[in-house]
Amino acid sequence: MENIETKLREEAKRLLLEKKADVIIGYEKGTLPLTATPCFITAPEEADKLVWNNFCTQNLAKYVHDLITAHKNSQKRVKPEDRKKKVIGVVARGCTTRSLIIHLQERQYGRDEVYIIGVPCDGYVDGKGLKAAIGGADIVDGSLDGGQIKMKTSEGDKTAALKDVLADCCKTCRFNNPIISDVMVGSNAPAMNPDAEYDEVKEFEAKPLEERWAYFIKEMEKCMRCNACRQACPSCYCPTCFVEQSQPQWVGIGEDPSDTQVFQLMRLYHMVGRCVDCGSCVSVCPMGVDLRKFLKKIDKDGCEMFGSRAGSSMEDMPPLGKYDEHHDKGDFVYNP
Amino acid sequence: MARRKFATLKSFLNYIGVEGDRTIFTWVSASEGDRWAQVIKGVTEKVKAMGPAGKLIKNLN
Numbered sequence: 001m002e003n004i005e006t007k008l009r010e011e012a013k014r015l016l017l018e019k020k021a022d023v024i025i026g027y028e029k030g031t032l033p034l035t036a037t038p039c040f041i042t043a044p045e046e047a048d049k050l051v052w053n054n055f056c057t058q059n060l061a062k063y064v065h066d067l068i069t070a071h072k073n074s075q076k077r078v079k080p081e082d083r084k085k086k087v088i089g090v091v092a093r094g095c096t097t098r099s100l101i102i103h104l105q106e107r108q109y110g111r112d113e114v115y116i117i118g119v120p121c122d123g124y125v126d127g128k129g130l131k132a133a134i135g136g137a138d139i140v141d142g143s144l145d146g147g148q149i150k151m152k153t154s155e156g157d158k159t160a161a162l163k164d165v166l167a168d169c170c171k172t173c174r175f176n177n178p179i180i181s182d183v184m185v186g187s188n189a190p191a192m193n194p195d196a197e198y199d200e201v202k203e204f205e206a207k208p209l210e211e212r213w214a215y216f217i218k219e220m221e222k223c224m225r226c227n228a229c230r231q232a233c234p235s236c237y238c239p240t241c242f243v244e245q246s247q248p249q250w251v252g253i254g255e256d257p258s259d260t261q262v263f264q265l266m267r268l269y270h271m272v273g274r275c276v277d278c279g280s281c282v283s284v285c286p287m288g289v290d291l292r293k294f295l296k297k298i299d300k301d302g303c304e305m306f307g308s309r310a311g312s313s314m315e316d317m318p319p320l321g322k323y324d325e326h327h328d329k330g331d332f333v334y335n336p
Numbered sequence: 337m338a339r340r341k342f343a344t345l346k347s348f349l350n351y352i353g354v355e356g357d358r359t360i361f362t363w364v365s366a367s368e369g370d371r372w373a374q375v376i377k378g379v380t381e382k383v384k385a386m387g388p389a390g391k392l393i394k395n396l397n
Contacts, residue, residue: 205351213353213391258394265352265392272344297351301344320344323337332343334362334375 004119004186005052008091011117011185012047021089021115025063027056034125034142034149038063052091054144054162057124059278061099061234064088068109069237088114093121094175095278098311099234101180102274105311105318108237118181120189123162123170125149126279128288130165134158168292169279172197180314201296216294220261222287225253229281229291230267235274242266268294273302273319276310305329354391357382 008026015021028039028049036056040063041047071086078084092100097116104111130149131139137153144150147162163171170176174194178184204212227243230236242250243263251266252259268291275295282292302308305328306319342361350356360379364372 209350209353209355211353212351216352252394256394258392261392269345269348272341272348294348294352298344298348301347305343305347306340320337320340323339328339329343332346332359332361334360334379 005050007185008052008117008119009047009050011183012041012050012089012091013044015089015115015117016041016044016047021087023067023086024050024089024091024117025060025067026050026091026117027052027060030055033139034130034144034151035127040067050091052119054123054125054166056093057127057167057280057283058232059096059099059234059276059280060090060092061096061103062232062237062280064090064100064114065103065108065234065237068113085113087112090114090116091119092116092178092181093119094173094177094179095121095169095276096234097178097180098175098276099278101311101314102235102276102318103237104314116178116181116183118178118184120178120186121170121173121176122189123166123173123176123192124279125162125165126167127283129167130160133160133165167279167283168200169277169282172199173277174309175276175312179312198296198300200293201300204293204297216261217257219290219293220264221257222289223260223264224287225255225260225263226286228284228286229289232280232284233271234276234278234280235271236267264289264291264294268298271295271298273306273308274310275299354389355386357386358389 012024012026015024022042024041024047026039026041027036029051030037034055036051036053038058038060039049041049067088068086075083090096090100097118100114100116103109134151134153135155137155137158140152140154142149142151144162149160149162149165151158151160171192172194173192174197176192177188230241251262275298277296277299279292285291299310302310302319306324308316308319342359346356346359346361349359362375364375
């Protein structure tokens with residue numbers, strides 16, 4: 001990883017010096033041990049802040065969309081001939097490039113407005129899982145060395161194997177290497193274990209209906225409507241979210257259990273053909289709601305019914321935007 | 337595409353525990369009065385057999 005980090009910094013520096021990008025979105029060292037946090041680099045000398053390791057969690061495509069939208073809004077009152085174009089450089093792994101592809105397919109911005117620095121990824125550490133693995137102790141200091149995480153904690157020294165504390169979405173990731181990139185830093189990482197990606201969903205599908213409902217209710221009871229999942233999700237970019245719309249008001253803003261269920265249900269359902277399983281929503285959720293169990297089902301349906309995986313190629317258009325007369329099943333249609 | 341949306345919605349609602357039979361989708365033309373009556377009759381019978389829906393209900397008290 002050191003090698004990739006050095007190359008990444010050089011690349012970022014070169015892009016800023018050659019003015020190929022106005023800002024680079026990447027990760028820097030977090031304020032807490034064993035964390036990384038998104039950062040925005042505009043000056044070449046700042047490029048040395050960039051890191052790339054197994055603690056880089058968030059999907060940066062979200063910030064690409066935010067920055068481009070903010071820039072476009074700022075240019076609205078400028079004469080068309082004086083408008084400036086801004087190019088956003090982004091450090092992107094597999095899932096980030098998938099989100100970028102979704103943005104491009106949904107015509108959110110042009111391909112020339114984003115410069116993709118591809119990096120290979122071998123998964124990120126699930127912060128909550130790591131904490132659980134060491135019995136809830138506070139991490140004071142830590143380092144990653146040859147697949148082992150060594151930590152100094154409030155309850156003495158602890159170690160954890162990297163492969164055990166990777167996020168669920170990374171363990172079964174199918175696209176851990178960038179799908180599209182303008183420049184690739186480092187060589188492709190080895191594949192993860194994609195054959196097991198739907199095991200959890202299949203297990204849940206086999207349960208009786210009432211048990212599934214009980215699980216859904218139990219998970220939704222945890223949700224406190226902080227909207228962190230929506231804020232972190234690269235596919236959630238509507239200027240006004242249905243949650244905040246008041247005319248018509250699609251969902252109540254109170255704490256009624258049905259409002260929470262409907263909010264989650266609608267947000268989840270908006271992910272058909274758009275969820276790239278980057279795990280950002282799961283990692284930011286402060287209450288630990290098991291969102292992935294439901295999102296993965298949506299992904300599975302998209303794959304099985306329409307043979308489409310969200311953002312897996314530039315040519316493959318979003319599944320809900322087309323229709324295949326010969327292959328789509330009609331068994332859901334009510335026909336007495 | 338309505339078709340694909342309903343296929344996934346039905347499947348997803350069933351997955352979280354709302355009976356799949358409650359999500360009903362079909363096409364009826366404005367000129368097919370007889371078919372429309374048949375469809376509604378069928379749906380009503382189906383729903384009556386299942387009983388009242390108790391899920392995703394908000395009590396406004």
